[in-house]
Amino acid sequence: MNKRRLLFCLITVLVLVAIGACMMVIGRGHTIYFDNKSLEYEGQKYEAIRRINVNVNGEQVAKLSKKERGMATTMGQGFKFDIEVIREKDAEPERYSFDIRIPYGIDGIVVNLPGMIAELPQAAWMEEFIPAPTVEEEEDETPAEGDVMDDFGVGGDL
Amino acid sequence: MSDISNNAATTPLERIQSAFRSFGLPRLIIAGMLLVLLIAAPFVGANFWMQITNVLNRFTWNGVLVLAMVPMVHSGCGLNFGLPLGIISGLLGATLSLELGFTGAASFLMAILLSTPFALVLGAGYGWLLNKIKGGEMMIATYVGFSSVSFMCMMWLLLPYHKADMVWGYAGKGLRTTISLEGYYDKILANFLQIRLGDLVIPTGAILFFALLAFLMWAFLHTKTGTAMTAVGSNPVFARAAGINVDKIRLLSVVMSTWLGAIGILVYEQGFGFIQLYMAPFNMALPAVSAILIGGASVNKATITNVVIGTILFQGIVTMTPTVMNNMIHMDISEVLRMVVSNGMILYALTRKTEVTR
Amino acid sequence: MKNQTSAGKKVLGFLGSNSVPIMFIIIVAICIPLSGFSPVFLINEIITRMGRNIFLILSLLIPIMAGMGLNFGMTLGAMAGEIALIFVSDWQIWGIPGVVLACIMSIPISVLLGWMCGKILNASKGREMVTSYIISYFTNGLYQLLVLYIMGAIIPIIHNSIKLPRGYGVRQTVGLLTMRQSLDNALAIRVAGVKIPVLTFLIIALMCLLIVWFRRTKLGQDMRAVGQDMEVARDAGINVERTRIISIIISTVLAGFGMIIYLQNMGDMATYSAHSQIGMFCIAALLVGGASVDRASIGNVFLGVVLFHLMFILAPKAGGVITGDEMIGEYFRVFVSYGVITVALVMYETKKRRAKAGMAAQLEAAQREEEQQ
Numbered sequence: 102m103n104k105r106r107l108l109f110c111l112i113t114v115l116v117l118v119a120i121g122a123c124m125m126v127i128g129r130g131h132t133i134y135f136d137n138k139s140l141e142y143e144g145q146k147y148e149a150i151r152r153i154n155v156n157v158n159g160e161q162v163a164k165l166s167k168k169e170r171g172m173a174t175t176m177g178q179g180f181k182f183d184i185e186v187i188r189e190k191d192a193e194p195e196r197y198s199f200d201i202r203i204p205y206g207i208d209g210i211v212v213n214l215p216g217m218i219a220e221l222p223q224a225a226w227m228e229e230f231i232p233a234p235t236v237e238e239e240e241d242e243t244p245a246e247g248d249v250m251d252d253f254g255v256g257g258d259l
Numbered sequence: 260m261s262d263i264s265n266n267a268a269t270t271p272l273e274r275i276q277s278a279f280r281s282f283g284l285p286r287l288i289i290a291g292m293l294l295v296l297l298i299a300a301p302f303v304g305a306n307f308w309m310q311i312t313n314v315l316n317r318f319t320w321n322g323v324l325v326l327a328m329v330p331m332v333h334s335g336c337g338l339n340f341g342l343p344l345g346i347i348s349g350l351l352g353a354t355l356s357l358e359l360g361f362t363g364a365a366s367f368l369m370a371i372l373l374s375t376p377f378a379l380v381l382g383a384g385y386g387w388l389l390n391k392i393k394g395g396e397m398m399i400a401t402y403v404g405f406s407s408v409s410f411m412c413m414m415w416l417l418l419p420y421h422k423a424d425m426v427w428g429y430a431g432k433g434l435r436t437t438i439s440l441e442g443y444y445d446k447i448l449a450n451f452l453q454i455r456l457g458d459l460v461i462p463t464g465a466i467l468f469f470a471l472l473a474f475l476m477w478a479f480l481h482t483k484t485g486t487a488m489t490a491v492g493s494n495p496v497f498a499r500a501a502g503i504n505v506d507k508i509r510l511l512s513v514v515m516s517t518w519l520g521a522i523g524i525l526v527y528e529q530g531f532g533f534i535q536l537y538m539a540p541f542n543m544a545l546p547a548v549s550a551i552l553i554g555g556a557s558v559n560k561a562t563i564t565n566v567v568i569g570t571i572l573f574q575g576i577v578t579m580t581p582t583v584m585n586n587m588i589h590m591d592i593s594e595v596l597r598m599v600v601s602n603g604m605i606l607y608a609l610t611r612k613t614e615v616t617r
Numbered sequence: 618m619k620n621q622t623s624a625g626k627k628v629l630g631f632l633g634s635n636s637v638p639i640m641f642i643i644i645v646a647i648c649i650p651l652s653g654f655s656p657v658f659l660i661n662e663i664i665t666r667m668g669r670n671i672f673l674i675l676s677l678l679i680p681i682m683a684g685m686g687l688n689f690g691m692t693l694g695a696m697a698g699e700i701a702l703i704f705v706s707d708w709q710i711w712g713i714p715g716v717v718l719a720c721i722m723s724i725p726i727s728v729l730l731g732w733m734c735g736k737i738l739n740a741s742k743g744r745e746m747v748t749s750y751i752i753s754y755f756t757n758g759l760y761q762l763l764v765l766y767i768m769g770a771i772i773p774i775i776h777n778s779i780k781l782p783r784g785y786g787v788r789q790t791v792g793l794l795t796m797r798q799s800l801d802n803a804l805a806i807r808v809a810g811v812k813i814p815v816l817t818f819l820i821i822a823l824m825c826l827l828i829v830w831f832r833r834t835k836l837g838q839d840m841r842a843v844g845q846d847m848e849v850a851r852d853a854g855i856n857v858e859r860t861r862i863i864s865i866i867i868s869t870v871l872a873g874f875g876m877i878i879y880l881q882n883m884g885d886m887a888t889y890s891a892h893s894q895i896g897m898f899c900i901a902a903l904l905v906g907g908a909s910v911d912r913a914s915i916g917n918v919f920l921g922v923v924l925f926h927l928m929f930i931l932a933p934k935a936g937g938v939i940t941g942d943e944m945i946g947e948y949f950r951v952f953v954s955y956g957v958i959t960v961a962l963v964m965y966e967t968k969k970r971r972a973k974a975g976m977a978a979q980l981e982a983a984q985r986e987e988e989q990q
Contacts, residue, residue, distance in 0.1 A: 121721040128714020130795050174795075176711050208709055208776075340747070392966035397747040399966065402959040409952035413945055433942075545754070592766055598758030602751055609748045610740035 127177045132209040134172045134230055137165040140216040142225045147215040152187040154194070155214075165214070178203050184214060201227070285607050289553055289572055289600065296579040303586035308458035310579055317574035319449065319465035320530035323472055324523035324547045325554075325570045327516050332551070332561040333480065334512035335492035336389055338605075341400035342544035343408045344385055345520020348377035350411075353525060353534050354434065357443060358422050367444035367529060374521040381407075382517030386510035401544070408541050415536050438534040444525075445532045465530065472522070477563050488512055492559050523547075549573060549601035552608045576600060637957060638907045641924040644953075648931035651938045657810050659930065666926040667919075668801055668817040669882040673875030674899045674918045675824050676868050681913045682832070683864035684844030687900045687958075690734045690749035690865065694872025695892035696760045697726035701873070702880060703768065703791055703888070707779050711795040713803060716881050723873035730756060731869030735862030742847070746910075746962075753896060764888060787888050797884035817878065824871075825915050840864050844911070901925060901954040910965035928953060 140147045149167040163171025185194035209230030216226030331339045352374020361369045416433040451464025479485045490498040554569020580593035680688040701722035741748040769785035801814035831837045842850040906921020936946020
């Protein structure tokens with residue numbers, strides 16, 4: 102009986118850990134920034150394109166003119182998106198589909214669309230998004246005595 | 260758990276152990292902590308005598324509030340978590356005294372006088388309630404305190420106070436959250452017969468006032484009624500058999516506790532310099548409760564010595580840690596430490612097996 | 618004639634045993650026209666708040682069953698949930714996976730805290746409530762030590778949006794935008810302008826079923842026996858201490874889940890104060906629903922949430938209309954929360970004393986009879 106219970110507990114813990122690990126993979130959120138900017142790679146220049154529409158799951162997330170940046174969010178490491186490239190006014194859009202893998206440890210990545218269209222290696226068009234360091238005044242954000250012990254919650258929403 | 264406290268300690272080691280046990284490990288730790296703080300203070304650049312002055316001041320602010328625990332503990336009503344009720348009586352007296360235009364020392368005396376009827380009436384009602392629910396006093400006391408504080412929050416807004424320096428400027432009504440006592444009874448006791456020795460300042464008047472109340476309490480506990488109160492607390496069945504009216508004695512103890520709570524908050528205000536209304540009384544019971552417990556009291560036993568030692572230890576820790584810690588590691592964990600220590604102390608007292616009331 | 622009086626008595630008895638909910642129905646009935654809120658707004662608010670709070674309140678049921686009174690220590694579970702959410706939010710796990718991961722991560726913390734709480738409560742039998750209340754304060758101190766000083770200093774916190782500018786400790790608010798209402802919006806449907814978070818309600822329904830089922834298991838029966846009379850249960854071979862600890866652990870774990878559900882709905886988290894009020898409000902809501910310290914049902918939970926939160930929404934506005942100051946209404950609702958708990962506690966204690974006195978009188982009478990023979 103006791104042994105069975107131990108085994109049962111162990112299995113439960115394992116299952117929970119497995120679910121947790123699974124959640125950590127499929128739930129990892131990333132932000133993807135799409136750049137329609139000129140890119141220089143190994144001496145060659147890839148020009149920005151007149152107009153690129155980015156679709157994720159059939160939903161348009163960005164319409165990019167030259168030098169513009171759009172963004173989308175996703176969970177998990179695989180990210181599929183389609184783009185419509187319009188090089189000239191009123192031209193038939195060229196369609197491309199991409200399926201990229203996002204490194205687990207990176208919160209936000211920037212992809213350069215002209216580079217992707219030119220089928221350059223990944224290192225050329227993908228880089229980590231580093232948010233501009235916001236200057237924060239050294240205000241003391243630690244809770245004051247009143248906040249800590251305020252059991253009252255007047256004005257607090259429920 | 261310490262269920263092996265047999266009195267038949269034979270070897271010296273065991274005797275020392277049992278002495279430790281009766282003093283209580285938490286108490287020992289706290290006393291040791293204070294000692295370390297005191298020794299460390301000069302080394303980390305804090306002015307030693309200024310620290311002592313601070314501790315003395317804080318002692319006089321809080322002493323009476325802690326003293327207010329004694330009667331109820333004696334009569335077996337447990338720790339007075341309902342202290343906010345007494346505090347509210349005190350606040351009513353204080354605001355009324357100001358509203359009626361008293362200043363200086365007179366305002367302090369009037370505040371005491373005016374808060375007395377409130378304390379008596381509220382205390383009597385509170386005592387009557389506690390007599391109905393013997394055995395569950397502490398929980399209900401807590402919530403009586405909370406309910407009354409939140410009720411008074413409405414009242415402070417609604418009661419017709421008009422004195423310009425007490426009400427909100429723009430509305431002309433509704434009391435402010437803090438009212439300065441400058442010109443009223445700010446430091447009225449502390450400055451009386453004050454002694455200055457360099458950095459050491461002794462608030463003689465406030466100490467004398469506390470001593471007077473403590474002495475009166477001590478004297479009362481040795482009168483016939485006082486001993487009856489102790490009897491009720493330690494063994495109600497025996498007390499009833501001895502012809503003591505248990506309910507009446509308990510009622511008396513609650514009224515006394517409430518009144519002392521009212522005086523206590525007035526003394527606190529004279530030291531602090533402000534009247535704090537609305538939510539302020541809300542959590543004032545816990546520090547007082549843990550102070551008396553740190554002093555060696557238990558849920559049904561408390562002496563004046565417990566009050567004095569406990570208040571010094573507790574206030575010592577509270578005032579010394581911020582300065583010493585800040586000077587030492589530039590990290591102020593005193594607030595958190597205070598929460599853990601004071602509530603841990605109450606927990607320790609609540610889990611002692613001897614006084615299970617069932 | 619006789620029939621009539623007994624019917625009258627029945628009505629009176631019904632009114633007496635349900636006085637708190639009836640009082641609240643009256644308060645709410647007065648306040649609704651005064652406040653001037655539209656029915657759609659009110660229904661929307663109530664549905665949202667039901668989804669948000671019911672799970673938390675359900676966590677209170679099991680300790681009541683085990684005779685340990687209102688578990689003020691449910692705050693411990695709330696803190697465990699918050700700790701888990703801080704990590705999940707720092708690791709950038711979003712949406713429903715984030716919620717699930719937070720729930721799983723809160724379990725070990727909840728179990729540990731619940732076990733500690735149960736141990737302490739076993740050492741203070743007969744005054745569980747006041748002890749659990751102090752435990753919540755004590756643990757709040759430990760929680761702050763962890764969140765304010767250890768997180769970021771010893772336990773790594775990656776993102777500056779969570780860490781305090783000084784380099785350690787967690788900010789006053791942690792944004793949970795990435796999992797905001799992820800449970801509520803999944804499968805949500807709209808009926809005549811009212812959003813119904815179907816998934817959340819499904820989870821709640823499942824929980825209710827689990828509680829009903831749990832009552833019938835061996836452990837559930839044991840708990841009820843312990844709640845009825847500890848000594849009798851012990852004589853019957855039930856491990857009383859262990860049963861009580863388990864009941865507190867279950868309650869703490871559920872409270873942790875509840876807090877996560879609550880916070881995913883709110884969308885951000887006040888790191889240092891979110892949990893401090895939650896115990897009080899949940900207990901008040903349960904009592905408003907007609908529960909008492911020793912008896913509470915799932916029905917009480919639902920009724921309580923609806924009535925209490927209606928009062929909560931209406932009071933400031935109605936107070937503003939009556940007295941010209943909305944603050945009065947806000948204070949009023951806080952006063953009512955505390956007042957309800959006070960009244961319920963007083964009623965419980967007087968009932969207990971009366972029962973005790975009745976038993977003592979019976980015993981005395983029996984003894985006297987014996988002596989006479």
